[in-house]
Amino acid sequence: MRGLAVEIISIWQKTNVPGGAPGPFLDALIEQTLSDHPRLSHPDRALLRELVTGVLRWRGRLDYAIGQVSHQPVNKLHPLVLNLLRLTTYQLLFLDRIPASAAVNESVKLAKIHRLPPALIGFVNAAARKLATALPDLPLPDPEIEPVTALAVATSHPEWLAARWLERLGPEAAWKRAQANNLHPPLSIRVNTALISPATLQVVLQTEGIATESGRFSPVGLTICSLKQSPFNLPSYQRGLWLFQDEAAQLATLLLQPQPGHGILEIGAGRGGKTTHLAQLLRGKGRILAVDHSLERMAALNRSRQRLGLTGVDLLLTDATLSLPIQPEHRFDRILIDAPCSGLGVLRRHPELRWRRQPGDLDRFARLQAALLRQAAPYMRPGGLLLYITCTTEPEENESVMAAFLRSHPDFALHPGPVSDAPEITPFIDADGYFRTLPERHDLDGFFAALLAKER
Ligand SMILES: C[S@@+](CC[C@H](N)C(=O)[O-])C[C@H]1O[C@@H](n2cnc3c(N)ncnc32)[C@H](O)[C@@H]1O
Numbered sequence: 392m393r394g395l396a397v398e399i400i401s402i403w404q405k406t407n408v409p410g411g412a413p414g415p416f417l418d419a420l421i422e423q424t425l426s427d428h429p430r431l432s433h434p435d436r437a438l439l440r441e442l443v444t445g446v447l448r449w450r451g452r453l454d455y456a457i458g459q460v461s462h463q464p465v466n467k468l469h470p471l472v473l474n475l476l477r478l479t480t481y482q483l484l485f486l487d488r489i490p491a492s493a494a495v496n497e498s499v500k501l502a503k504i505h506r507l508p509p510a511l512i513g514f515v516n517a518a519a520r521k522l523a524t525a526l527p528d529l530p531l532p533d534p535e536i537e538p539v540t541a542l543a544v545a546t547s548h549p550e551w552l553a554a555r556w557l558e559r560l561g562p563e564a565a566w567k568r569a570q571a572n573n574l575h576p577p578l579s580i581r582v583n584t585a586l587i588s589p590a591t592l593q594v595v596l597q598t599e600g601i602a603t604e605s606g607r608f609s610p611v612g613l614t615i616c617s618l619k620q621s622p623f624n625l626p627s628y629q630r631g632l633w634l635f636q637d638e639a640a641q642l643a644t645l646l647l648q649p650q651p652g653h654g655i656l657e658i659g660a661g662r663g664g665k666t667t668h669l670a671q672l673l674r675g676k677g678r679i680l681a682v683d684h685s686l687e688r689m690a691a692l693n694r695s696r697q698r699l700g701l702t703g704v705d706l707l708l709t710d711a712t713l714s715l716p717i718q719p720e721h722r723f724d725r726i727l728i729d730a731p732c733s734g735l736g737v738l739r740r741h742p743e744l745r746w747r748r749q750p751g752d753l754d755r756f757a758r759l760q761a762a763l764l765r766q767a768a769p770y771m772r773p774g775g776l777l778l779y780i781t782c783t784t785e786p787e788e789n790e791s792v793m794a795a796f797l798r799s800h801p802d803f804a805l806h807p808g809p810v811s812d813a814p815e816i817t818p819f820i821d822a823d824g825y826f827r828t829l830p831e832r833h834d835l836d837g838f839f840a841a842l843l844a845k846e847r
Pocket residue numbers: 658659660661662663664665666682683684685688709710711712729730731732
């Protein structure tokens with residue numbers, strides 16, 4: 392298991408260099424490995440996930456500890472040696488069910504299996520032993536003396552993010568934000584209300600051995616209490632009764648208030664988390680044109696709509712920053728821009744993203760988001776609604792993009808007042824009229840949404 396974990400971590404690191412072309416998602420690498428090893432037991436599968444995501448979540452803290460016992464700087468260590476030591480340190484710090492001696496011996500065994508030269512095997516052995524002895528008393532940087540480094544190391548975030556949040560939010564809120572990013576998110580699912588009600592699905596899941604609770608915020612959400620088997624083999628999943636989705640995403644979609652019979656344009660449909668929700672709300676009446684430039688994601692959306700038994704969705708594979716292949720006079724009742732973004736609001740769900748992102752990414756995404764809005768806006772009918780959603784907490788991709796769009800599109804305005812179709816949204820609308828969910832405040836993914844109305 393540990394060998395597979397190190398392999399996945401090493402592949403992710405090699406293919407996701409900050410500033411380089413985007414590589415495969417960590418989730419996809421884990422899923423691929425699991426499907427290549429179908430005989431792994433459920434506990435082994437769970438352990439593999441925990442080791443891989445745990446090491447990448449805590450990489451900053453682990454590297455700090457390794458740096459304290461290594462005579463070489465961490466960034467100069469052989470990549471495999473570093474990943475073996477990260478795995479060992481993670482086990483020593485966070486997994487008390489694995490004895491320290493076993494964690495140390497395992498790292499040496501893996502170094503030998505990978506045929507590292509004897510000097511490097513010796514280095515792994517010595518460093519792992521030192522870590523096992525030193526870790527319990529290893530002091531962390533003092534927040535009074537080095538506030539940025541202290542936050543970055545203790546909560547395992549890159550220094551640029553720690554510095555940015557300390558400056559913008561102040562120390563208390565910055566620490567809460569960073570700590571919340573290291574908690575495991577609840578297992579939230581969305582009920583396919585085209586086929587079943589939330590209450591009935593709870594009963595069905597109970598018969599399958601899965602206890603659930605009602606969604607805390609979303610009227611179509613349930614929370615799985617604990618999962619001791621692969622959820623994807625459950626009959627209820629295969630019959631399309633539900634899908635995994637954070638409640639923040641469910642709430643954000645409700646803002647658009649689609650009505651049966653509506654024509655909806657969705658830019659950035661991806662794997663269709665929100666497309667399929669919109670299709671549920673249309674109740675088979677109306678059409679959604681789901682646009683994305685990723686063939687792999689459109690294929691996943693296609694599979695998802697089939698599994699969920701939803702109709703009325705047309706797929707358009709195109710780069711939506713360029714002029715859209717839609718009749719110029721065509722108008723939609725609703726437009727959803729589910730914008731590509733830095734994902735800094737979903738670090739608890741995708742902990743590895745924090746090492747992938749760089750400060751310059753925020754402006755790069757803002758330009759992309761502005762281009763998508765610019766191309767879609769002319770297709771809005773007067774009196775219609777446009778919803779802009781991101782899963783980032785950073786103003787460059789949220790408020791600034793909206794302010795610039797509203798300046799250049801005076802026929803659009805922020806939708807005033809409460810959302811009549813979805814009263815559960817109201818507590819998440821801030822004083823500026825934006826929808827916002829925060830991991831540290833709501834135990835939800837960090838989403839931002841702005842609902843814009845086009846004048847009649
Ligand atoms: C936030 S994700 C979509 C999530 C998805 N809507 C869901 O709810 O599951 C943003 C999507 O924008 C797509 N995208 C990024 N740049 C694009 C472009 N230039 N044209 C079209 N789609 C783009 C990405 O492929 C990605 O699927």
